[in-house]
Amino acid sequence: MLTWQNPALLFALALVAAPILIHILVQRRAEPLPFPTLRFLQPTRLASIRRHLIDDGALLAVRAAILAAAVAAFAGPLVITPARRQAWDRRLVRASVIDASSSDAARAALAATPPAFLSREFTASSLPDGMRRAAAWLESSPPARRELIVASPFPIGSITTADVAAIPRAIGVRFARAGALPPVRTIDAGPVLAIDGLVAREATLDGPRTVVRETPIAGGAALPIEIVNSRDARPAVDAAVAAVLSQRVQAPGAGHRARVVIVDPARNVETTTSQVLTPWIADAIARVMRDPDLQTAARRVAAGFDGPRLPLPWLPIAAAADGRPLAAAAEDGERLIVASAAPPADLFTPVLLRAIANSLGVLPDLTRAEVVPIPDPWLREHERAPSPPAPPTGDALRNDDHDNDRRGFWLAALALLAIEGWMRRSRQRAAEAREEASRVA
Amino acid sequence: MTSTCPPDVLADISDLELVARIVVDGLVSGLHRSPFHGYSAEFSQYRHYQQGDDLKHVDWKLVARTDRVYTKQFRETTNMAAMLVVDTSASMDFYGAGRSIEGRAPGAAPSKFRYAVIASAALAHLIAGQGDAVGLQAGGRFLAPRAGRQHLRAVLTALASLEARDTWQGADAIRGAAERLKRRGLLLVLSDFYDDEERTLSELRRAHRIGHEVVLFQILTRDEIELPYRRGVELTDLETGRRLAIDAGLARRGYTDAVAAFLERWRRRAAAEGFQYSLVVTDVPPQRALRNVLLARVHA
Numbered sequence: 117m118l119t120w121q122n123p124a125l126l127f128a129l130a131l132v133a134a135p136i137l138i139h140i141l142v143q144r145r146a147e148p149l150p151f152p153t154l155r156f157l158q159p160t161r162l163a164s165i166r167r168h169l170i171d172d173g174a175l176l177a178v179r180a181a182i183l184a185a186a187v188a189a190f191a192g193p194l195v196i197t198p199a200r201r202q203a204w205d206r207r208l209v210r211a212s213v214i215d216a217s218s219s220d221a222a223r224a225a226l227a228a229t230p231p232a233f234l235s236r237e238f239t240a241s242s243l244p245d246g247m248r249r250a251a252a253w254l255e256s257s258p259p260a261r262r263e264l265i266v267a268s269p270f271p272i273g274s275i276t277t278a279d280v281a282a283i284p285r286a287i288g289v290r291f292a293r294a295g296a297l298p299p300v301r302t303i304d305a306g307p308v309l310a311i312d313g314l315v316a317r318e319a320t321l322d323g324p325r326t327v328v329r330e331t332p333i334a335g336g337a338a339l340p341i342e343i344v345n346s347r348d349a350r351p352a353v354d355a356a357v358a359a360v361l362s363q364r365v366q367a368p369g370a371g372h373r374a375r376v377v378i379v380d381p382a383r384n385v386e387t388t389t390s391q392v393l394t395p396w397i398a399d400a401i402a403r404v405m406r407d408p409d410l411q412t413a414a415r416r417v418a419a420g421f422d423g424p425r426l427p428l429p430w431l432p433i434a435a436a437a438d439g440r441p442l443a444a445a446a447e448d449g450e451r452l453i454v455a456s457a458a459p460p461a462d463l464f465t466p467v468l469l470r471a472i473a474n475s476l477g478v479l480p481d482l483t484r485a486e487v488v489p490i491p492d493p494w495l496r497e498h499e500r501a502p503s504p505p506a507p508p509t510g511d512a513l514r515n516d517d518h519d520n521d522r523r524g525f526w527l528a529a530l531a532l533l534a535i536e537g538w539m540r541r542s543r544q545r546a547a548e549a550r551e552e553a554s555r556v557a
Numbered sequence: 558m559t560s561t562c563p564p565d566v567l568a569d570i571s572d573l574e575l576v577a578r579i580v581v582d583g584l585v586s587g588l589h590r591s592p593f594h595g596y597s598a599e600f601s602q603y604r605h606y607q608q609g610d611d612l613k614h615v616d617w618k619l620v621a622r623t624d625r626v627y628t629k630q631f632r633e634t635t636n637m638a639a640m641l642v643v644d645t646s647a648s649m650d651f652y653g654a655g656r657s658i659e660g661r662a663p664g665a666a667p668s669k670f671r672y673a674v675i676a677s678a679a680l681a682h683l684i685a686g687q688g689d690a691v692g693l694q695a696g697g698r699f700l701a702p703r704a705g706r707q708h709l710r711a712v713l714t715a716l717a718s719l720e721a722r723d724t725w726q727g728a729d730a731i732r733g734a735a736e737r738l739k740r741r742g743l744l745l746v747l748s749d750f751y752d753d754e755e756r757t758l759s760e761l762r763r764a765h766r767i768g769h770e771v772v773l774f775q776i777l778t779r780d781e782i783e784l785p786y787r788r789g790v791e792l793t794d795l796e797t798g799r800r801l802a803i804d805a806g807l808a809r810r811g812y813t814d815a816v817a818a819f820l821e822r823w824r825r826r827a828a829a830e831g832f833q834y835s836l837v838v839t840d841v842p843p844q845r846a847l848r849n850v851l852l853a854r855v856h857a
Binding site: 147151153157 | 786
């Protein structure tokens, strides 16, 4: 099997066609001309001209072959033989991912690993990122068995099944636990909306103690909720908004907005709605419905909407004491819309606004806050041995400049050069001899 | 100073009589003696002078010796008879580099054939103009030599109707012309002499032996002598149609050497046989080419 280190260079073979095309075009361009007699174009001379053309053709072929051999040599030919495959199978290329939080311990843990044909170390504060870089380097490394070793204390959440699955199957994976888990961990607890404005929160876990540090980001924040109500209900609604902000709610995600319409239960809801198709709106509706305080407050309200007045696409999210829907949700042009039949001054209104505001926020991944290691069985389960090397591809071939068959093609080019020189000289000698014979005649 | 009309201008004039006149007008100035010598009279006998005889025919030396007055009598009075032999082979239909697919390009020299026709017409005009007889042997046509304007017109008309095509049996044409000249005459042959060299020369030699004076005009283009083309050309033989692609640059040296040898051979053989030979290249005005030939005859 023949493969190439730089197959793109083979396009340069088109250059070989250039002199041939020029030759053909020149031949075709011979201008037709009537002439009185051909008798003075001596037969010997004519023959020499024809021979010259034939010689040109042979010379052209040799020169084209020189070009082709040189281009092939530059392209890095590689003949994959069983012996070569065995040699590749015997060698190992290793990428080591070192956890930056415990790099000394990790290096010490890897010191005992047997030497590899080629190895490289990747220090990373994020293990998935380090694993991706290491896998990319292994993919482009010369043909060999490939192994990726990750050395870390492996706190929970530092790598996932998806991170391991992202590594190509042919690459072996090994985990080496090294170092201790950090005694203190600080995580981003997500921003919240308060009465004073937007506040960033950072939680530090230090043994049994947890410290949350708050930093004001911007003042004068408002709920990302547009509230539509009657003039009479305004004081009650303003009081409900102030109550929600005093309790703090999750800051909304980018582009997450809502509209709440507080209506008279005896009237129809007059607004433009559509079926829920936007994922975050569907997620928000589900989160609102799961709010236990909201469901409790709803059951304290005596009556809800009249059933037939809430047709689809409205989705009931809370039911009143009489079992009829008290609040319903839908989508209104990439905005969550909620209709409430509860009296504005009822407790249900601030509870609904809080539930909606929290549903618009992005919850932090608190699982990463746990200061516990990934269990050993999980690590062993995701380890695997390197596979025998597959036939190498572009980058892997290009990065192995010593293991190729360029030499043979260069030798062929040199031999052809010698032949070309010999042909040129012999033709020149023949031409001189013919000239001499012509002069003597 | 003689003004000469360029060959390309002459080639564009279709009236052959006018062309001949232009050429001859530019030709005769400076030729104080006729270039063609006729056989005007041959002495026959003496007789006693009779009253009324022209005194210019009295042989005064004889009067001094014998004290009697005799008058010279001449057997006959004749003019010179000339035959024009024109090569009408396809090889004469060559223009050189001025040739285009449609024919002669504007401003280019005339074809060898047209040049030969113009030169023949001028010679016929010149010969007839001095009262001598002129005939034509060309392209299967034969006009016996005669004097006079009417006959000159017939010769010019015949020349104008000629076409260069196929091959030309030069030896047969020369033999026919020589045999049809009743008395010693002048044989003017205009050709590129590419045809059977030996037979042609043999017939010329024969014509010369029977008393005719032979004048050869070897008409060629500059391209035929120098092969000035660059790189590849595909040459088509005008007579055989054979085609040959050559690299002109490579073939030039051998070609020009062969042509030079061919021309030198004709020049040498003509001189050896006593023919008057002239190489005429079509880019030289016909007046100048003919004038050189005629001057050589005058001074001979």
